[in-house]
Amino acid sequence: MTLEQIKLKKQEQGITNEALAELSGVPLGTLQKVLSGATKKPRLKTLLAIERAVMKFQEADFQSADPSGDFLPFDPYGQGGILAEAQAAYSFHKKRQGDYTLEDYYALPDDRRAELIDGVIYDMASPTVIHQAFMMHIWRQLDDFIYENGGDCAALTAPLDVQLDRDDRTMVQPDILVVCDGDRDRIRKSGICGAPDMVIEILSPATKNRDIYIKGRKYQEAGVREYWMIHTDRQRVVAFHDLQESDIPVVYTFQDSIPVHIWEDRCLVDFPQICSRIRNLPGVE
Numbered sequence: 001m002t003l004e005q006i007k008l009k010k011q012e013q014g015i016t017n018e019a020l021a022e023l024s025g026v027p028l029g030t031l032q033k034v035l036s037g038a039t040k041k042p043r044l045k046t047l048l049a050i051e052r053a054v055m056k057f058q059e060a061d062f063q064s065a066d067p068s069g070d071f072l073p074f075d076p077y078g079q080g081g082i083l084a085e086a087q088a089a090y091s092f093h094k095k096r097q098g099d100y101t102l103e104d105y106y107a108l109p110d111d112r113r114a115e116l117i118d119g120v121i122y123d124m125a126s127p128t129v130i131h132q133a134f135m136m137h138i139w140r141q142l143d144d145f146i147y148e149n150g151g152d153c154a155a156l157t158a159p160l161d162v163q164l165d166r167d168d169r170t171m172v173q174p175d176i177l178v179v180c181d182g183d184r185d186r187i188r189k190s191g192i193c194g195a196p197d198m199v200i201e202i203l204s205p206a207t208k209n210r211d212i213y214i215k216g217r218k219y220q221e222a223g224v225r226e227y228w229m230i231h232t233d234r235q236r237v238v239a240f241h242d243l244q245e246s247d248i249p250v251v252y253t254f255q256d257s258i259p260v261h262i263w264e265d266r267c268l269v270d271f272p273q274i275c276s277r278i279r280n281l282p283g284v285e
Contacts, residue, residue: 161191
């Protein structure tokens with residue numbers, strides 16, 4: 001694998017330099033110089049170590065897919081597997097990953113988007129145009145249903161802090177979330193405290209591993225009732241309609257109108273309509 005191919009694989013899989021250095025054993029400074037081209041003739045041993053680490057990420061991705069090519073969130077995560085270990089690699093101040101708290105999260109610069117999950121801080125890349133378009137149109141259909149049916153629910157979008165476990169070790173920012181019924185005290189001025197009833201994540205190369213493996217598990221453990229993952233590149237939706245009862249998802253395409261189970265399937269998110277509205281945006285087939 002050439003250096004350019006390594007860089008392309010790294011970008012496609014959303015691997016950070018910190019994670020790649022951790023998994024390859026190549027010092028971060030050395031790795032950054034190699035990938036940036038500052039080191040004109042890197043040692044073959046160094047290139048092979050980086051290549052093997054990239055391939056480990058890819059192998060873990062493939063092992064997590066079902067026969068239709070859609071990722072299932074909980075099986076490959078395991079306890080300390082490749083993805084879990086590599087995704088946790090990150091440097092921030094002098095604390096070790098796993099030791100950070102909300103105090104550290106709130107101390108981050110205002111222009112830096114990040115999530116805190118079980119004491120680990122993860123950077124968040126800026127969303128793409130397609131990501132934002134899907135988020136806006138899905139939210140609009142959910143919000144219209146709430147308005148038209150007088151439901152005691154609120155549909156909200158990122159950026160919005162969600163203190164998922166009501167502790168000081170986790171703060172996530174789901175793309176879309178719904179909070180319903182009597183426990184409306186979950187909605188605070190500063191964000192959401194507790195598990196939403198429904199969460200939707202729109203996957204991107206930079207965040208898909210975290211959304212699938214780490215956040216999927218966290219949403220299930222916290223009590224999220226319904227979880228959707230939108231694969232815009234594959235034009236599929238992986239929906240866990242009853243996350244507390246089953247790890248088996250229903251896989252839809254963008255040709256489907258998808259029922260929202262928390263509302264007893266009375267609300268249908270019309271993906272053909274959404275695709276029709278955004279068809280002129282770059283990157284939409």
